[in-house]
Amino acid sequence: MATIEHLTQRTPQVSVDELLDGFYPSHRFGSVSFESYRPDPHQPSQAAAVKALRHFATTVNAPKPSGLRKLFGSKRQESRAGIYLDGGFGVGKTHLLASLWHASSGRKAFGTFVEYTNLVGALSFRKTVDALSGYQLVCIDEFELDDPGDTVLMSRLMRELADAGVKLAATSNTLPGSLGEGRFAAVDFQREIQVLADQFDTVRIDGEDYRHRGLPEAPPPLTEQQVRHRVRSYDDGFTVAEDSFADLIKHLSGVHPSRYRQLIDGVDVVAWHNVATITEQAVALRFVVLADRLYDKDVPILASGAPLSELFTQEMMGGGYMKKYYRAVSRLTALARQAEEPIT
Structure with a gap:
């Protein structure tokens, strides 16, 4: 039988170095490359994006200027500080961003917008910045642009990193149907980051938005x-984290979100008893x-109680953070469907 543990009994203590070591592409994108990206021949912007990112990688790999080169300028300084991938869902933005990370040398970080805001919350x-x-x-x-405070925070962080000579790359993420394309447009990004806008090259990636059909139907709860x-x-060798949903929700309030990666470290399957709709915004965002x-x-997720499609209230699903909740429901649904398949 599998080893059964409880997330509610885990309180990971994570050092600064361990937090930073977690900023790398997930295993879904652990071995992608520009070569493994398959541009649609009917969408020339996809091949153009690969070319632009390959070039951007060469500017990342160039040494930072120092001494007289830093004082009087260099080719590195002539290049833009950042590159922004603008496109709908499912066109391969994360694949290309991860490919850039893999193609770049030196110290580098890869994380979501939320992970960086959580890092600031954990470290200051x-x-x-340091x-x-x-x-x-x-x-x-x-x-993301749904929280003005976080957007200002990230804009300030990116500005200070750019001033320090760090190269920046970003993608967008919004709900299907937002602004008619399932994304926020480059002009929105540029407006929100203000001072940084003219330091970013915007690369448009066209293609079919494969998530335009809306949320997939959640499987019925067990x-x-x-x-x-x-x-x-489950057989020996698997670790299952089994918890009461109510207890898990309560426990998460005492674990900083920057440590959630370590919270589930080594877990192969999670099982939640008596899932219920979350009614508090702060709890839902965690x-x-x-x-x-x-x-x-x-x-994979095993769950009883309410369907995962009812995890958040209707007000949340239609409010200012709606794209976060839609994304969460979509991802949890996929993991619940994955639990229906044998694990190998």
Whole structure:
């Protein structure tokens, strides 16, 4: 039988170095490259994006100027500080961003917008700037504009990193249907980051938005008996984290979101008993981070109680953070469907 643990009994203690070491592409994009990206021949902007990112990688790999080169300028300084990938869902932006990370040498970081804001929350703004200023490249996936405070925070962080000579790369993430294309347009990004806007090259990636059809239907929840049976049906070598949903929600409030990656470290499957709709915004936003970390690590979900499609209230699904909740439901649904398949 599998090893059964409880996330509610885990309180990871993570050092600054360990937090920073977690900023790399998830295993879904752990071995991608520009060569493994397959541009659609009917969408020439996709091949053009690969070419632009290959060139940008050469500027990342160039040494930072120092001494007289720093004082009087260099080719590196002539290149833009950042590159922004603008396009709809499913056109391969994250694949290309991860490919840039893999193609770049030196110290580099890859994380989502939320992971960087959580890092600032864990370390403080100044310590985050100091820690990342020595990097060659910082990649920000799923740049979000739904929280003005976080947007200002990230704009300030990016500005200070750019001033330190760090190269920046970002992608966008919005709901299907937003602004008619399932994304926020480059002009929105440029307006929000203001001072940095003229330091970014915008690369448009066209293609079919494969998520335009909306959320996939969530599988029906399991019964309590089915969850218990499935948990105990896994073979030796698997680790299942089994928790009461209510207890898990309470426990998450005492674990900083920057540590959720370590919270689920070594877990092969999670099992939640009596899932219920989350009614508090702060609780819901924390849970979104957990959903992202579970999705990053491809951890299947067994759950009883309310369907995952009802995890957040209707007000949340239509409010200012709606894209976060839609993304979370979509990802949790995929992981729940994955649990229906045998794990190998």
